[in-house]
Amino acid sequence: MATISTTPGTATAPAPIPLRQIAPWAIFGAVLAVVLLYFVGAEQGITSVFSGENVHEFVHDGRHLLGFPCH
Template sequence: MSQSAELPVSGDVSLPTIPVREFAPWTLFFSLLAVLVIFFVSADQGAISIPSGNAIHEWVHDGRHLLGYPCH
């Protein structure tokens, strides 16, 4: 009972296509995630900050300076 599996020849290789209907939700998800990350990195713990206190500011302090956000 041997089965032979044929490997694709280099001329038969085609790239898979991704339909927009399947790609769009992932694009939206990662875009919103990126906006949320940018918000927390750029938050000055002022009037528009979601959590109170300065914990987020201290956690991302060095990253803020690296990205050029003023914080002092």
């Protein structure tokens, strides 16, 4: 029977990620979230970017799931 021996090692702390590397992704995520929130929550009527009901029908169930009224 084989035995596995482990030796306790020293734990090293992970290196922190600089803010300069996180900031572009955080800004991109925030802009994407605002755009998605607009299309799910407000893309209808006078504030619509695209004419017609295509976007509204595409995100219709998401609107109700997030609590936005649309009827």
